[in-house]
Amino acid sequence: MDLQDREPGQEPEPTETLPPFPRIWVGYLMGVATMITQIVATSLHPELANQPFLVPPLYMFLAYFLSLVYWLVCVHQYHVLLRAATNGEYSIKPLKASLYTLIPIFNLYWSFKWPRELTYFVNGRLRSPLMKPGRTGFAAAFAFVAFVLDRGFGMILLFWIASYLSRCLRLALAVEPGSQNRPLPFS
Numbered sequence: 001m002d003l004q005d006r007e008p009g010q011e012p013e014p015t016e017t018l019p020p021f022p023r024i025w026v027g028y029l030m031g032v033a034t035m036i037t038q039i040v041a042t043s044l045h046p047e048l049a050n051q052p053f054l055v056p057p058l059y060m061f062l063a064y065f066l067s068l069v070y071w072l073v074c075v076h077q078y079h080v081l082l083r084a085a086t087n088g089e090y091s092i093k094p095l096k097a098s099l100y101t102l103i104p105i106f107n108l109y110w111s112f113k114w115p116r117e118l119t120y121f122v123n124g125r126l127r128s129p130l131m132k133p134g135r136t137g138f139a140a141a142f143a144f145v146a147f148v149l150d151r152g153f154g155m156i157l158l159f160w161i162a163s164y165l166s167r168c169l170r171l172a173l174a175v176e177p178g179s180q181n182r183p184l185p186f187s
Contacts, residue, residue, distance in 0.1 A: 018173065019081050021166050022074035027159035030067040035152030037063040067155045071147075072098045074162055075114070078169070082121060085173055092117060111144035112137040118165055125172040136165075 041060040042049050048056065056064070079094035092114060100110040116137040123129045140161050147154025 018084050019077065021081065021170070022077040022162065024074075024159050024163045024166060027067075027070060027074060027162060028156060030063075030070055031152055031155035031159060034063040034067050034155055038150075038152050064151045067151060068147075071155070071158055072101055074159075075101060078118065078162075078165065079114075081169070082118065086121070090121065108141060108145065112141040115140040115161070115165060118169065122168045122172040125175060127175075130171065131168050136161075139164075 037060045041057050045057065048054055055061075076094045076098040079090070079092055079097040082090040082092070083094065097114055100114075101107050103110070116133040119131040119133040119136045122131050123133075140158075143154060143157035143161050145154075146157050
Protein backbone atom coordinates (compact mmCIF):
# COMPACT_ATOMS: atom_id res chain seq x y z
CA MET A 1 0.00 0.00 0.00
CA ASP A 2 1.40 3.36 -1.01
CA LEU A 3 0.95 6.06 1.59
CA GLN A 4 1.04 8.87 -1.01
CA ASP A 5 -2.09 7.53 -2.76
CA ARG A 6 -4.20 7.89 0.37
CA GLU A 7 -6.07 11.12 1.08
CA PRO A 8 -5.32 12.87 4.38
CA GLY A 9 -7.73 11.73 7.10
CA GLN A 10 -8.69 8.61 5.13
CA GLU A 11 -8.15 5.42 7.09
CA PRO A 12 -6.98 2.28 5.33
CA GLU A 13 -9.72 -0.27 4.73
CA PRO A 14 -9.50 -3.10 7.23
CA THR A 15 -8.96 -6.47 5.63
CA GLU A 16 -10.45 -9.36 7.49
CA THR A 17 -7.88 -12.10 7.50
CA LEU A 18 -8.63 -15.36 9.22
CA PRO A 19 -6.05 -17.75 10.59
CA PRO A 20 -5.17 -20.63 8.28
CA PHE A 21 -7.10 -23.87 8.26
CA PRO A 22 -5.37 -26.99 9.59
CA ARG A 23 -3.41 -28.95 7.01
CA ILE A 24 -5.47 -32.11 6.78
CA TRP A 25 -3.12 -33.86 4.37
CA VAL A 26 -0.44 -33.93 7.08
CA GLY A 27 -2.84 -35.85 9.31
CA TYR A 28 -3.52 -38.37 6.57
CA LEU A 29 0.22 -38.87 6.12
CA MET A 30 0.66 -39.33 9.85
CA GLY A 31 -2.16 -41.88 9.87
CA VAL A 32 -0.55 -43.85 7.07
CA ALA A 33 2.85 -43.61 8.79
CA THR A 34 1.28 -44.85 12.01
CA MET A 35 -0.31 -47.79 10.19
CA ILE A 36 3.06 -48.65 8.64
CA THR A 37 4.79 -48.55 12.04
CA GLN A 38 2.08 -50.81 13.45
CA ILE A 39 2.61 -53.32 10.66
CA VAL A 40 6.40 -53.21 11.05
CA ALA A 41 6.23 -53.50 14.84
CA THR A 42 3.79 -56.41 14.68
CA SER A 43 5.95 -58.25 12.15
CA LEU A 44 9.10 -57.71 14.22
CA HIS A 45 7.42 -58.31 17.59
CA PRO A 46 4.48 -60.72 17.15
CA GLU A 47 3.73 -60.61 20.87
CA LEU A 48 2.37 -57.07 20.38
CA ALA A 49 -0.61 -58.49 18.48
CA ASN A 50 -1.49 -60.92 21.29
CA GLN A 51 -0.95 -58.65 24.29
CA PRO A 52 -2.00 -55.07 23.50
CA PHE A 53 -0.84 -53.65 26.84
CA LEU A 54 2.85 -54.27 26.26
CA VAL A 55 5.08 -51.25 26.00
CA PRO A 56 5.39 -50.51 22.27
CA PRO A 57 8.76 -49.99 20.57
CA LEU A 58 10.01 -46.41 20.52
CA TYR A 59 9.27 -45.80 16.83
CA MET A 60 5.70 -47.00 17.31
CA PHE A 61 5.23 -44.84 20.40
CA LEU A 62 6.62 -41.81 18.54
CA ALA A 63 4.17 -42.36 15.69
CA TYR A 64 1.30 -42.57 18.20
CA PHE A 65 2.46 -39.54 20.12
CA LEU A 66 3.14 -37.32 17.10
CA SER A 67 -0.20 -38.17 15.50
CA LEU A 68 -2.05 -37.31 18.72
CA VAL A 69 -0.12 -34.04 19.09
CA TYR A 70 -0.92 -33.09 15.52
CA TRP A 71 -4.60 -33.85 16.11
CA LEU A 72 -4.52 -31.54 19.15
CA VAL A 73 -2.90 -28.83 17.03
CA CYS A 74 -5.66 -29.17 14.44
CA VAL A 75 -8.39 -28.98 17.09
CA HIS A 76 -6.68 -25.85 18.43
CA GLN A 77 -6.50 -24.32 14.93
CA TYR A 78 -10.21 -24.94 14.32
CA HIS A 79 -11.11 -23.11 17.50
CA VAL A 80 -8.71 -20.25 16.80
CA LEU A 81 -10.38 -19.92 13.42
CA LEU A 82 -13.86 -19.94 14.95
CA ARG A 83 -12.88 -17.36 17.58
CA ALA A 84 -11.46 -15.09 14.87
CA ALA A 85 -14.54 -15.53 12.66
CA THR A 86 -16.86 -14.55 15.51
CA ASN A 87 -14.63 -11.75 16.83
CA GLY A 88 -14.03 -13.66 20.06
CA GLU A 89 -17.68 -14.52 20.71
CA TYR A 90 -17.27 -18.26 20.09
CA SER A 91 -17.71 -19.90 23.48
CA ILE A 92 -14.97 -22.55 23.36
CA LYS A 93 -11.43 -21.32 23.90
CA PRO A 94 -8.78 -22.99 21.70
CA LEU A 95 -6.52 -24.20 24.50
CA LYS A 96 -9.48 -25.59 26.42
CA ALA A 97 -10.64 -27.44 23.31
CA SER A 98 -7.26 -29.13 22.92
CA LEU A 99 -6.73 -29.95 26.58
CA TYR A 100 -10.20 -31.45 27.04
CA THR A 101 -9.24 -34.03 24.44
CA LEU A 102 -6.62 -35.39 26.85
CA ILE A 103 -8.93 -36.01 29.82
CA PRO A 104 -9.74 -39.74 30.03
CA ILE A 105 -13.43 -40.71 29.72
CA PHE A 106 -14.42 -37.04 29.30
CA ASN A 107 -12.64 -37.00 25.94
CA LEU A 108 -15.31 -39.35 24.56
CA TYR A 109 -17.96 -36.74 25.33
CA TRP A 110 -15.72 -33.89 24.21
CA SER A 111 -15.00 -35.48 20.83
CA PHE A 112 -18.79 -35.48 20.37
CA LYS A 113 -19.44 -31.97 21.70
CA TRP A 114 -16.98 -29.69 19.92
CA PRO A 115 -17.85 -30.87 16.37
CA ARG A 116 -21.50 -30.25 17.26
CA GLU A 117 -20.67 -26.69 18.27
CA LEU A 118 -18.83 -26.20 14.99
CA THR A 119 -21.92 -27.56 13.22
CA TYR A 120 -24.14 -25.03 14.98
CA PHE A 121 -21.81 -22.25 13.86
CA VAL A 122 -21.83 -23.45 10.24
CA ASN A 123 -25.62 -23.88 10.14
CA GLY A 124 -26.07 -20.49 11.78
CA ARG A 125 -24.06 -18.79 9.05
CA LEU A 126 -25.80 -20.47 6.14
CA ARG A 127 -29.35 -19.85 4.98
CA SER A 128 -30.15 -23.56 4.83
CA PRO A 129 -28.68 -26.18 7.15
CA LEU A 130 -25.69 -28.01 5.74
CA MET A 131 -24.61 -30.25 8.60
CA LYS A 132 -26.49 -32.38 11.09
CA PRO A 133 -25.06 -31.89 14.59
CA GLY A 134 -25.91 -35.33 15.93
CA ARG A 135 -24.40 -37.18 13.01
CA THR A 136 -21.31 -35.00 12.93
CA GLY A 137 -20.74 -35.37 16.66
CA PHE A 138 -21.32 -39.12 16.55
CA ALA A 139 -18.94 -39.55 13.59
CA ALA A 140 -16.21 -37.58 15.38
CA ALA A 141 -16.72 -39.54 18.61
CA PHE A 142 -16.65 -42.83 16.68
CA ALA A 143 -13.41 -41.78 14.94
CA PHE A 144 -11.87 -40.91 18.30
CA VAL A 145 -12.85 -44.30 19.74
CA ALA A 146 -11.33 -45.92 16.64
CA PHE A 147 -8.17 -43.89 17.31
CA VAL A 148 -8.00 -45.23 20.86
CA LEU A 149 -8.43 -48.81 19.63
CA ASP A 150 -6.28 -48.64 16.49
CA ARG A 151 -4.09 -45.57 16.19
CA GLY A 152 -3.39 -45.66 12.44
CA PHE A 153 -6.90 -46.36 11.20
CA GLY A 154 -8.36 -44.04 13.84
CA MET A 155 -6.07 -41.20 12.78
CA ILE A 156 -7.20 -41.56 9.18
CA LEU A 157 -10.84 -41.52 10.34
CA LEU A 158 -10.24 -38.44 12.50
CA PHE A 159 -8.77 -36.55 9.57
CA TRP A 160 -11.54 -37.74 7.29
CA ILE A 161 -13.97 -36.07 9.71
CA ALA A 162 -11.66 -33.04 9.87
CA SER A 163 -11.70 -32.70 6.09
CA TYR A 164 -15.52 -32.69 6.20
CA LEU A 165 -15.48 -30.06 8.96
CA SER A 166 -13.00 -27.94 6.99
CA ARG A 167 -15.05 -28.11 3.82
CA CYS A 168 -18.26 -27.08 5.58
CA LEU A 169 -16.51 -24.38 7.58
CA ARG A 170 -14.99 -22.92 4.40
CA LEU A 171 -18.47 -22.74 2.87
CA ALA A 172 -19.85 -21.03 5.96
CA LEU A 173 -17.04 -18.49 6.12
CA ALA A 174 -17.47 -17.65 2.43
CA VAL A 175 -20.93 -16.17 3.04
CA GLU A 176 -21.97 -13.20 5.11
CA PRO A 177 -23.29 -14.09 8.55
CA GLY A 178 -27.05 -14.56 8.67
CA SER A 179 -29.45 -13.07 11.16
CA GLN A 180 -28.33 -13.98 14.65
CA ASN A 181 -31.87 -13.70 16.08
CA ARG A 182 -33.31 -16.69 14.24
CA PRO A 183 -33.20 -20.19 15.78
CA LEU A 184 -30.38 -22.40 14.63
CA PRO A 185 -31.30 -25.15 12.18
CA PHE A 186 -31.21 -28.70 13.57
CA SER A 187 -31.03 -27.44 17.14
